[in-house]
Structures are given as C-alpha cells and as structure tokens.
Amino acid sequence: MPTIQVSVNQVGSSTSEGRIREHKVLIDRPEAKGGEDKGAMGGELLLVSLGGCFMSNLLEAIRTREADIHNLTIAIEGTLEGSPAHFSAIIMTIQADHSDKAQLEKLVTISERSCIVANTLKGSVDLSFKVA
Secondary structure (H helix, E strand, C coil), rough: CCCCCCCCECCCCCEEEECCCCCCCCCCHHHHHHHCCCCEEEEEEEHHHHHHHHHHHHHHHHHHHHCCCCEEEEEEEEEEECCEEEEEEEEEEEEEECCCCCHHHHHHHHHHHHHHHEEEECEEEEEEECCC
C-alpha cells in the first residue's frame, strides 16, 4: 500500500519546520497565543492542504477535459467548536471564470471524490463545496 511521508522538526521556541520532499513550511502560533508568528498554525495549514489537494484535482480535471475554466479561487472557511477545539464544519466556495456553470459543478464533484484530504475528513467534519 502506498504511503506519504513528511517530517516536522522544532526550529524555535514555538516554531517547527515541516519538510515535504524538497519543500519546507514553517508552523507557529500567533503572538497572541504565545507563539512568534513565524508561520501558519496547524489548523490553518489543514485548510490550505484541503484547498491545495482539491485545486490540484480540479485543475487536472479541467486540463484533461479542455474545459473553458480559468482564474480559479477557493475560499475555505472552517468552523471551530468544542473543547478540545476541532473543526465541526468546513465550506469551500469555488469561483472561476467559466462559460458553463453546470460543467464546473460536475468537475467540482469529480475533484471532491479524488481529493485525498477531503476523503480523509469526510465523516469527521461537515464538509461542503459550493460554486459561486
């Protein structure tokens, strides 16, 4: 079974560095939460990871179908609740220049089904996708 491996190392009093292949990302807390604000929080990165995974699949679906869809933007909003805090809902709003909204909606559905992060979160979080 395939696996994906990354590493996270401490690089400061509240900062860590994630390593993904040859890429690096800093993870930290805002100063108001006792951090040094040298990077995004883990929860923010989870939302970005979801958006990036979904976008990658959507761009591939658009490319392979030669769809007339350009200038994609995804706004991702996570609702926090509980103690310990967790995302109870995440909504992704997809905007793009397109000539056929039905086609974009179909490609959004295909991309949602292909996204590893979305598939992992489903069942744990109320995850929804909306084409604006």
